[in-house]
Amino acid sequence: MSRVGIVIVSHSARLAEGVVELAAQMAPDVTIVAAGGLDGGPGTDFDAVSDALATAQSGAGVVLLYDLGSAKMVADLAVEMLGDPNAAVVVDAPLVEGAVAAAAEAQSGADLDAVLSAAAAALAVPESEVDGQGGVELLLTNDVGLHARPAGLLARTLAGLDAQVDVAFGGRSTDARSPLGLMGLGATGGDRIRVSATGPDADEALSRVRALVDRGFDD
Amino acid sequence: MGCDAAGVARAVRAAAELVTAHRDELVRLDQAIGDADHGENLKRGFGFVLAALDQSTPDTPGAVLKLVATTLISKVGGAAGPLYGTAFLRAATAVGAASELTPDLVSVALQAALDGVVARGKAEVGDKTMVDALTPAVEAARGSTVAEVLTAAAAAAEAGAESTIPLTARKGRASYLGERSAGHLDPGARSTSLMLRAFAEAAS
Known part of the structure; x- marks a missing residue:
């Protein structure tokens, strides 16, 4: 082909x-x-x-x-x-x-x-209004929140999974695989983000994100 | 002078010499608001143009202009290569297979060059670019001889280049500086006015 x-x-x-x-x-x-x-x-x-x-x-x-x-x-x-x-x-x-x-x-x-x-x-940061329902709420314990490095880590931790994962904060939502989208949410240390996932690997996706957030993004 | 292929080649050589002589000035101007490579890039590019003209003598003015275009496109990095390359390429297309340039053909070629630069770089008058020199040059390019046309164009280009000093750049590397780009002569506008001055003197 x-x-x-x-x-x-x-x-x-x-x-x-x-x-x-x-x-x-x-x-x-x-x-x-x-x-x-x-x-x-x-x-x-x-x-x-x-x-x-x-x-x-x-x-x-x-x-x-x-x-x-x-x-x-x-x-x-x-x-x-x-x-x-x-x-x-x-x-x-x-x-x-x-x-x-x-x-x-x-x-x-x-x-x-x-x-x-x-x-x-890829130019447009995917973003949509959300109703705040569904998924899990996670507290960002690292200082910078979803800044460049943590956003990249979060997107990468989902590699290989068959799941659509969204992260919501402040009334907006973005695809968790878009580091730019994650950074655009503006969530910093102490903020609570809501993570939802659908698809065959949804549970694994949520547990990976939870583990990463709980570790403070290894900061 | 005659505006056949040999005459146009002489004018191009004159432009190469003048731009090369002003290398340091162009570097200084570009240092202030850009990446300091404009003078060296043009000197280098026109060095290859001179070598190409030594190698072969195209038999029409259009072919000379096309040789300049392809050489600048291939050899000059930065925006100057594709922009001046496009200018010379469109001018070459505009004069076609004519064996000698008339005053009207020179005006038409300058207009085509400007149109090409605008299409390629998307700059307008007031953006602090070579368009600020080339646009008034095209408007002024009238006369009963080629020398008159080019002399009028060169004078207008020089005034146009000077007019870039107070402007804030909206295109190119200098636009990243925002208001800090004001107070400096745009190097691209300056090199355009130098080339037109060399063409005018070669034609006179």
Whole structure:
């Protein structure tokens, strides 16, 4: 099966390779190519991006993600030079979360539009109003609450589980697998969050989250 | 001068020399509000342009402009590569296969270059970018000879570049500085005015 390919355009070779490393964990069968740096230093390399586009193209199309403004211009230019607007698309998405989301979607065999949507959706923090019912209430005992590191740990602790897990605080709710969404709730030490889960592994998911919160996120 | 391929190549060489001579100034300007690479990037890029012109002599003005475009796109990192590359590429397309540039063709090429830069960079007048130099240059680019057109454009670009000093940047790396970007001449607007000045002098 030919899958949608992904190109990571960055000013930094190491940043591009790091994003590829992370996204590849989600997608062993997707061609994800790094195009970062220029002549060994920072910059974006049009020729490298064009080569990466060719490598990532298997016929199903290519999604390009970028870091800073001029990387977008180089990516746009490389796509424009292809002369086929359906062959590759530059997507506005957060580089890391967008790449991971795009890789996971491409791995499933989704088409170009679906992969683009998955990457672009990583931009919007999933959030919904909740009624405060259901799930378990947990007290955050660490000082920083759901700040970056704890939010990342919480999202990671759910890896491999078949369960939809939501975290609610202050009248809002987010997918527990979205570190940005968790941080966006603004829950700090001393706050109580409500965690709910559905799906075959719901019980295991709740017990993992409870254990992590009870340990104070290992702070 | 004649505005055939050789004349346009001479104008490009003049621009390369002027930009290279102002490398340190452009670095200083970019140090104040950007990442300090504009002067070096352009010097380096135009170095490759000169080498490419030494290697081959394209036989139409459009082909010269296209060679400049592809070289800058490939060799210049940062926003300047794709932006100037796009400008030269659109100008090349605008003049087509003409063997000699007329005053009208030069005006049309400048307009096409501006349109390309705006499409690529999404900047508007007042955002503190090269668009602030190129837009008035296009508006002023009228005359009965190519030299007149380019001289008018260069003067307008210089005034346009100066007008960026009090502005707060809304595009590019400088926009991250917010109000702290005010009080500095935009390096991209400055390099645009330098290139147009070199073109004007080469045509006169």
